[in-house]
Amino acid sequence: MNKLIHALILMVIAGTAGAAEREQSVCYGTTAKGRLEKAWQLPGSGNNFTVYSRAGVAAGRNYVHSSVYAVVLDAYQSLQQNFPDKRYVYGETGRERGGLFRPHKTHQNGLSVDFFVPVVDQGGRSVPLPITPLNKLGYDIEFSKDGRFQQYKIDFEAMAAHLLALKKAADLNGVKIWRVIFDNDLQALLFRTSQGKELRAQLLFSKKKPWVRHDEHYHVDFIVPCKE
Numbered sequence: 120m121n122k123l124i125h126a127l128i129l130m131v132i133a134g135t136a137g138a139a140e141r142e143q144s145v146c147y148g149t150t151a152k153g154r155l156e157k158a159w160q161l162p163g164s165g166n167n168f169t170v171y172s173r174a175g176v177a178a179g180r181n182y183v184h185s186s187v188y189a190v191v192l193d194a195y196q197s198l199q200q201n202f203p204d205k206r207y208v209y210g211e212t213g214r215e216r217g218g219l220f221r222p223h224k225t226h227q228n229g230l231s232v233d234f235f236v237p238v239v240d241q242g243g244r245s246v247p248l249p250i251t252p253l254n255k256l257g258y259d260i261e262f263s264k265d266g267r268f269q270q271y272k273i274d275f276e277a278m279a280a281h282l283l284a285l286k287k288a289a290d291l292n293g294v295k296i297w298r299v300i301f302d303n304d305l306q307a308l309l310f311r312t313s314q315g316k317e318l319r320a321q322l323l324f325s326k327k328k329p330w331v332r333h334d335e336h337y338h339v340d341f342i343v344p345c346k347e
């Protein structure tokens with residue numbers, strides 16, 4: 120065999136083995152008081168999704184537990200197959216070692232993920248939310264009670280599809296979803312979608328008003344066994 124090809128094949132085999140051996144994360148404590156070891160950083164983008172901010176990536180604010188990593192990416196992959204035109208944006212997740220993650224109250228052990236609401240523009244096209252430092256990287260965007268912001272409308276069908284894709288991916292990866300925190304008024308609109316009934320049956324949604332209005336993003340807490 121040509122020496123170069125042989126060397127390349129060996130490199131590919133070594134690379135694959137390396138990926139398979141990638142160490143799983145270890146979480147400690149709770150989402151509100153915890154930490155994380157061997158965290159995995161989510162990719163900045165994929166075919167149908169992007170991170171909220173490149174600066175957030177550079178600052179290391181998109182680390183998660185390896186099991187959550189698998190769930191988040193598997194869900195995006197299934198959405199890509201079933202709803203190829205929909206665009207998604209995820210928000211802050213946590214630091215590489217977990218712990219205090221200002222201004223969030225949780226996100227401490229790699230099991231919390233913020234997702235920005237999918238939106239459509241005036242033409243009904245699925246587009247990423249316009250996130251800039253001026254709107255505090257998306258978190259200062261305020262949606263009306265009927266889910267509108269400037270020329271954008273929340274795409275509740277796309278959001279329902281995402282949440283159900285997360286649930287399915289979580290089941291396949293042996294992960295549980297503890298809860299989804301989302302604005303109460305907007306929840307009512309989410310439940311009116313074609314999959315609303317299914318959503319309510321499969322996932323637990325926040326009932327009380329959250330400490331900050333979760334209108335521009337929905338916060339998802341996952342359950343993975345953690346050490347004390």
Ligand SMILES: [Zn+2]
Pocket residue numbers: 223226231232233338339
């Ligand atoms: Zn959050």
